[in-house]
Amino acid sequence: MKVLWTQTPGSDEIQFFEKLKSIHPDVQFELAETIKQELSSVIDADVYYGWPSNEVFNKANNLKWIHCPGTGVDRITEAIPDLADSEVILTNCRGPHANPMADHVLGMMLTITHRLNEQWDDQKARRWETYKYADTFLELTGKSMGILALGDIGKAVARRAYGFGMSVYAVDIQKVEKIPEVVEVWGMDKLDDLISKVDWFVVTAPITKDTSNLIDARRIGLLKEDAYIVIISRGGIVDEEALANALSTKSIAGAAIDAFAIEPLADESPFWDMGNCIISAHASAYSKEMAQGRKDIFQENLRRYMNKESFLYVCDKKAGF
Numbered sequence: 001m002k003v004l005w006t007q008t009p010g011s012d013e014i015q016f017f018e019k020l021k022s023i024h025p026d027v028q029f030e031l032a033e034t035i036k037q038e039l040s041s042v043i044d045a046d047v048y049y050g051w052p053s054n055e056v057f058n059k060a061n062n063l064k065w066i067h068c069p070g071t072g073v074d075r076i077t078e079a080i081p082d083l084a085d086s087e088v089i090l091t092n093c094r095g096p097h098a099n100p101m102a103d104h105v106l107g108m109m110l111t112i113t114h115r116l117n118e119q120w121d122d123q124k125a126r127r128w129e130t131y132k133y134a135d136t137f138l139e140l141t142g143k144s145m146g147i148l149a150l151g152d153i154g155k156a157v158a159r160r161a162y163g164f165g166m167s168v169y170a171v172d173i174q175k176v177e178k179i180p181e182v183v184e185v186w187g188m189d190k191l192d193d194l195i196s197k198v199d200w201f202v203v204t205a206p207i208t209k210d211t212s213n214l215i216d217a218r219r220i221g222l223l224k225e226d227a228y229i230v231i232i233s234r235g236g237i238v239d240e241e242a243l244a245n246a247l248s249t250k251s252i253a254g255a256a257i258d259a260f261a262i263e264p265l266a267d268e269s270p271f272w273d274m275g276n277c278i279i280s281a282h283a284s285a286y287s288k289e290m291a292q293g294r295k296d297i298f299q300e301n302l303r304r305y306m307n308k309e310s311f312l313y314v315c316d317k318k319a320g321f
Contacts, residue, residue, distance in 0.1 A: 001026070001027050001028065001046050001047075001306075002028040002029075002030060002041075002045045002046050002047070002062075003020075003027055003028070003029050003030070003046070003048075003049060003231060004028070004030050004032055004038070004041045004048050004049065005017060005029065005030070005031060005032070005040055005046035005048075005049035005050060006031075006032055006033075006038065006039070006050035006083070007031070007033070007050075008050065010099075012146065013295070014031075015178050015279070016150075016295050016314075017031070018303060019065060020299065020302065023299075024302070025045060025081050025172045030045070035055075035056070036301055037054070038052070038053075038056045039055065039056060039094055040061050040313040042056050042057075042059050042060045042063070042064050043059055043061055043062075044061060044316055045060060045062065045063060046062055046063065046064050046065070046066065046130055047063075047065045047066075047067065047068070047215070047302075047305070048063060048066045048162065049067050049069065049298065050058070050064070050067075050068075050069060051068065051069075051070075051076055051079075052066060052076065052079075052080065052082075053079055053080075054079050054080045054081070054118045055080065057080045058082075058150035059082065063087060063088050063266065064087075064089065064115060065088065065089045065090075065091070065305060065311075066083075066089070066090050066091075067090075067091050067092075067298055067301060068090065068091065068092040068093065068315075069294055069298070070091075070092065070097075070236055070294075071092055071094050071097050071206075071263075071285075072095060072207065072233075073092050073114055073315050073320065073321065074206065074208065074234070074320055074321075076090065077090075077258045077315075077317055078320075083317055084317040084318045086317075088312060089302055089314060090310050090314070090315045090317050091312065091313050091314055091315060092150075092313050092315055093293070093297045093298070093313065094152055094313050095132065095292040095297070095313070096157070096185070096285075096289065096290040096291075096292075096294050096296075096297070097152070097224065097285040097290055097294025098156040098286060099287070099289070099290075100158055100285050100286070100287035100289070100290050101153050101156070101157075101204075101232055101233075101258075101284045101285050102153060102156030102157045102159070102160050103160070103287075104256065104258060104284035104285075105157050105160070105202060105230055105232050105256075105284075106160045106161070106164070108155075108230060108256035108278055108280070109139050109140065109200065109228070109230065109256065109259075110140075111256075111278055112138075112228065112254055112256060112299045113137060113138040113139070113140060113276060114137050115136065116136075117139065117178060117278060118187070119133075138159070140164040140165065140166055140167035141164060141166070143166050143167075143170045143199040143200060144159075144165075144166060144167045144168075144169065144197065144198045144199050144200070145157075145161045145166050145167070145169070145198055145200045145201075145202060146168075146169050146170065146171070146194040146195060146197070146198035146201045146202070147168065147169070147170040147171075147195075147201070147202050147204055148170075148171060148181065148191070148201075148202065148204060148205045148214075148215075148237075149171075149172055149173070149181075149205035149206070149211075149233070150170040150171075150172045150176045150179075150180055150185055150203045150204075151172075151176075151204065151205075151206075152202040153232065153233060154170060154172075154202075154204040155171070155179055157179075157202055157204060158170065158179065158181045159179070159181045159255045161200075162181035162182075166200075166317070167183055168183060169173070169182065169183055169184050169186070169194055169197075169198065170184075170185045170186070170194075171184075171186045171187065171188055171190055171191050172184070172185060172187070173187075173188055173210060173211075175187075188230075190249070191219070192219065192222055194220040195215075195219055195222045195223055196223070196224070198224075198227065199224070199226070199227055200227065200228050200229075201223060201228070201229045201230070201232075202210055202229075202230045202232065203215065203229070203230065203231045203232060203233055203237055203238060204232055204233045204255055205233055205234070206233060206234060206238055206320065206321040207234035207235070207236050207237055207320075208319060208320040208321060209231075209306070209320065211234075211237045211238065212236055213236065213237070213238075213239055214237055214238075215237055215238040216239045216242065217228075217239055217241075217245075220238070220239065220242045220246050221246070221251070222242055223246070223251075224251045224252070225252065225253065226252075226253045226294060227253060228252070228253050228254045228255060228256070229243070229252065229253050229254075229255045229256075230255070230256045230257075231256070231257045231258065231259055232254070232258050232259065232284055233259060234259050235259040235260035235261035235263065235282075236238060236261040238240070240260065240261060240271075241314045243255060244270045244271060244274070247274050247277055248274070249262075253276065254276040254277060254278075255276070255277045255278075256277070256278050256279075257271065257277065257278075257280075258279070258280045258281075258282055258283070258284045259282050260282070263281075263282055264281070265281075273283075278313075291309035297312060297313065299307065300312060300314075
């Protein structure tokens with residue numbers, strides 16, 4: 001049996017795979033660092049670890065399982081048209097990302113409400129201006145939050161928001177169980193109502209054919225003038241041109257964005273310089289605990305594969321998550 005793996009960007013996983021080699025001495029582990037190496041190695045590989053291209057997928061003669069080291073599988077399902085109808089199983093690493101991403105959401109919210117980014121600038125400039133901030137901070141207690149998709153991330157965000165005394169509502173495309181921290185969970189038919197009533201609207205949905213451009217100009221226009229939007233899961237769900245217009249005209253109060261439709265964000269993007277918008281470089285999940293959690297999932301799934309047991313976190317290749 002052969003496992004072809006590619007290094008996850010920004011991670012050092014060599015020690016991890018050396019560990020797997022010692023656990024499974026009869027398995028051939030092969031590292032591909034270039035597309036040329038992938039095209040050569042994938043021909044007889046049983047397992048692919050990473051994000052394969054369509055070209056690589058079509059070279060595979062023996063592939064049975066693709067494991068995505070991340071959570072969103074859109075890069076794989078969109079790149080490989082034939083994957084959905086193939087017998088190749090696709091798994092991902094859902095779960096470990098939820099806590100750090102939810103922490104990031106609340107961190108961005110607190111940065112906005114307590115103007116922490118401005119206070120950091122004051123610190124660097126050695127400015128002590130207490131009364132510049134007088135009567136300008138906003139409290140989260142008593143405010144409402146709407147969450148688009150009550151999956152792992154959405155639930156983790158909801159629990160934290162509840163801890164701050166917020167009233168939390170959610171919509172989801174699937175029937176999901178309501179957790180105690182959420183007042184109501186509705187179907188997508190209530191999305192417009194949700195958007196129009198909440199003080200904070202948080203996007204935690206995956207990017208699929210159903211969610212692409214779901215929050216368009218019309219729906220952005222439903223947000224209250226003093227409402228904020230937080231995009232934490234994927235770019236492409238919110239119409240960025242319409243959002244930029246809403247921010248520049250101050251028809252909404254502000255935004256916090258960790259994921260954009262095209263990344264890296266272009267130098268000429270208006271979001272860089274908007275005073276009512278804070279951004280981060282799609283980095284919200286990168287905690288040490290998340291990295292270890294993803295490794296644990298692959299190690300367990302490899303054990304299950306070797307023992308012909310059911311996988312953890314099998315994706316719906318047609319739905320895209």
